[in-house]
Amino acid sequence: MKRLAIVGGVLALVVLGAFLLYRSYWYYLPGIVGNIQNPIGAHREVNWAPGPTEAQPGARPPNVIVIVADDLGYNDISLFGGGVAGVVKTPHIDAIGSDGVVIEQGYTSNATCSPSRAALMTGRYPTRFGFEFTSAPQAFARYISHSSPNALRQPIFHEDRVPAVPPRETLGLPPGETTVAEVLKQQGYHTMLIGKWHLGETAEMRPVGQGFDESLGVMQGAAMFLPPNEPDVVNAKLPFDPIDRFLWANLPYAVDREGPEGKSRFRPQGYVTDYFADEAVRAIEANRNRPFFLYLSFTAPHTPLQATRADYDALADIPDHTQRVYGAMIRALDRGVGRVMQTLRDNGVDENTIVIFVSDNGGAWYAGLADINRPFRGWKSTFFEGGIRTPYFVRWPAGLPRGVRVPGPAAHIDIMSTVAAAAGAAAPANVDGVNLLPHLRGEPQAPRTLFWRSGPYRVVRDGDWKLQVSQTPDRAWLFNLRDDPTEQTDLSAREPQRVADMRAMIEKQNADAPPPLWPALIEGPVRIDVPLNTPWTEDQEYIYWSN
Numbered sequence: 128m129k130r131l132a133i134v135g136g137v138l139a140l141v142v143l144g145a146f147l148l149y150r151s152y153w154y155y156l157p158g159i160v161g162n163i164q165n166p167i168g169a170h171r172e173v174n175w176a177p178g179p180t181e182a183q184p185g186a187r188p189p190n191v192i193v194i195v196a197d198d199l200g201y202n203d204i205s206l207f208g209g210g211v212a213g214v215v216k217t218p219h220i221d222a223i224g225s226d227g228v229v230i231e232q233g234y235t236s237n238a239t240c241s242p243s244r245a246a247l248m249t250g251r252y253p254t255r256f257g258f259e260f261t262s263a264p265q266a267f268a269r270y271i272s273h274s275s276p277n278a279l280r281q282p283i284f285h286e287d288r289v290p291a292v293p294p295r296e297t298l299g300l301p302p303g304e305t306t307v308a309e310v311l312k313q314q315g316y317h318t319m320l321i322g323k324w325h326l327g328e329t330a331e332m333r334p335v336g337q338g339f340d341e342s343l344g345v346m347q348g349a350a351m352f353l354p355p356n357e358p359d360v361v362n363a364k365l366p367f368d369p370i371d372r373f374l375w376a377n378l379p380y381a382v383d384r385e386g387p388e389g390k391s392r393f394r395p396q397g398y399v400t401d402y403f404a405d406e407a408v409r410a411i412e413a414n415r416n417r418p419f420f421l422y423l424s425f426t427a428p429h430t431p432l433q434a435t436r437a438d439y440d441a442l443a444d445i446p447d448h449t450q451r452v453y454g455a456m457i458r459a460l461d462r463g464v465g466r467v468m469q470t471l472r473d474n475g476v477d478e479n480t481i482v483i484f485v486s487d488n489g490g491a492w493y494a495g496l497a498d499i500n501r502p503f504r505g506w507k508s509t510f511f512e513g514g515i516r517t518p519y520f521v522r523w524p525a526g527l528p529r530g531v532r533v534p535g536p537a538a539h540i541d542i543m544s545t546v547a548a549a550a551g552a553a554a555p556a557n558v559d560g561v562n563l564l565p566h567l568r569g570e571p572q573a574p575r576t577l578f579w580r581s582g583p584y585r586v587v588r589d590g591d592w593k594l595q596v597s598q599t600p601d602r603a604w605l606f607n608l609r610d611d612p613t614e615q616t617d618l619s620a621r622e623p624q625r626v627a628d629m630r631a632m633i634e635k636q637n638a639d640a641p642p643p644l645w646p647a648l649i650e651g652p653v654r655i656d657v658p659l660n661t662p663w664t665e666d667q668e669y670i671y672w673s674n
Contacts, residue, residue: 175341175414189479189480189526193422194423195244196428197424199460211457212451219464226522230533230536230563230567231533232536233485234537249307252559254637260581262299262327263295282652285649291645297332311547314552319342321423321424335385349429350379352399400459407466432494435459442454479525481523482520485542490506491506493658495659495660504613511614512612528569539560540560544563545562545567574590578633583673584597584671605629655669
């Protein structure tokens with residue numbers, strides 16, 4: 128009996144230990160299961176489908192490259208006088224604007240990754256087809272909602288909505304929507320994706336199912352830039368951020384490939400930002416003699432914050448470790464853009480290639496870096512200017528003036544119509560965007576009305592006026608962006624009729640919108656003016672973001 132009691136006690140301790148381990152580390156399971164279900168193979172070379180060995184005689188439509196940075200802050204590039212810590216210059220990104228056209232009021236079409244990219248791909252507000260929230264695993268929403276260090280305002284997790292959420296791989300762009308890749312492919316373009324997709328993972332939702340001839344990249348929202356223990360990597364973990372903890376626990380160092388040789392998943396080679404630039408160079412070289420569309424969607428500077436040792440060492444003047452790693456990531460991003468632009472020149476296709484540079488949304492509050500969206504208020508996941516203003520540069524030496532600035536506004540939804548017009552194609556009739564080419568060539572643009580929405584948080588910009596309405600907190604913000612571009616003075620109390628009129632615009636815009644393709648599981652507080660690693664106080668303005 129004594130032996131049985133001892134065995135029983137040991138088993139009880141084992142069970143208790145296993146339970147405590149699970150309770151502490153259960154959020155590692157999505158990554159473990161994902162890698163079992165979809166194993167990562169050894170690195171393999173990518174063979175980009177080759178075009179003709181010689182250029183065909185006669186005129187041909189322009190090549191198109193859309194370069195998208197991930198969570199880039201407005202102040203992260205140096206063209207506007209910024210740069211990380213005032214130290215990190217971005218000459219290659221800057222040159223796209225200074226040698227092309229800068230749209231001074233450029234906007235993303237959402238404040239988080241997936242809906243923003245859906246708008247860019249389709250030329251439509253993502254809420255037109257129910258793509259309202261960013262695709263993320265249920266475990267992600269559950270973990271960050273139960274791991275907030277903030278005692279003043281807690282996230283809200285909607286357990287009752289869990290049964291209505293479809294499988295994660297189906298959370299994507301409906302196949303019935305027409306993408307810019309499909310429009311250009313019908314015009315004879317060879318279409319390629321390199322980098323982040325984040326628009327679904329089923330066969331019909333992946334890039335090759337949505338108009339791309341071949342793709343290489345990250346199907347989910349993020350990935351490691353290098354294995355965390357690689358000798359060449361410098362990591363900056365953010366212990367105050369549950370999002371960061373979840374990413375470090377689950378993200379793979381892997382890319383997915385679909386092309387002539389089939390479909391595979393394998394380890395990239397080296398630092399991912401450099402790797403994507405390397406492959407972009409090879410893709411351009413393979414297609415220099417035919418019209419091509421390249422969607423080059425870098426994952427930098429999205430967390431996890433990882434840099435190469437060489438880039439980190441080059442920024443010894445930045446004392447803060449996290450900011451230095453972040454700056455090193457921007458340095459690598461700029462280098463990658465420069466390599467792409469040099470490849471266009473080396474292959475004689477620079478003059479007749481349209482290059483558009485934007486970010487998917489503003490810099491993230493959870494990175495803990497105070498100035499990345501300066502001079503604007505707000506962050507990723509807010510519709511303040513810091514969350515939706517983006518560097519928006521368009522360069523096409525054969526078709527646009529060089530070294531000019533136009534006021535805009537312009538948004539992601541305009542890329543479809545603009546690129547289609549340049550290629551001699553018709554954009555789908557149901558797009559919300561406009562052809563920017565006349566404005567880029569100097570024609571005045573008529574006043575525009577633009578909309579943003581995520582759950583009960585909704586925004587309209589009508590001419591120079593911008594109204595934001597929020598459910599949590601229950602309030603409105605009204606700004607005149609002509610006089611107050613950084614949204615310092617809320618005029619809602621002084622302009623009640625304007626608030627009512629603009630609310631009516633929002634309601635009219637939403638009247639015919641379908642319900643979201645999947646419900647938001649979490650509502651989380653985001654402060655407007657301070658990053659996540661700043662203590663909460665009662666006087667700080669905030670919104671609750673739905674996802």
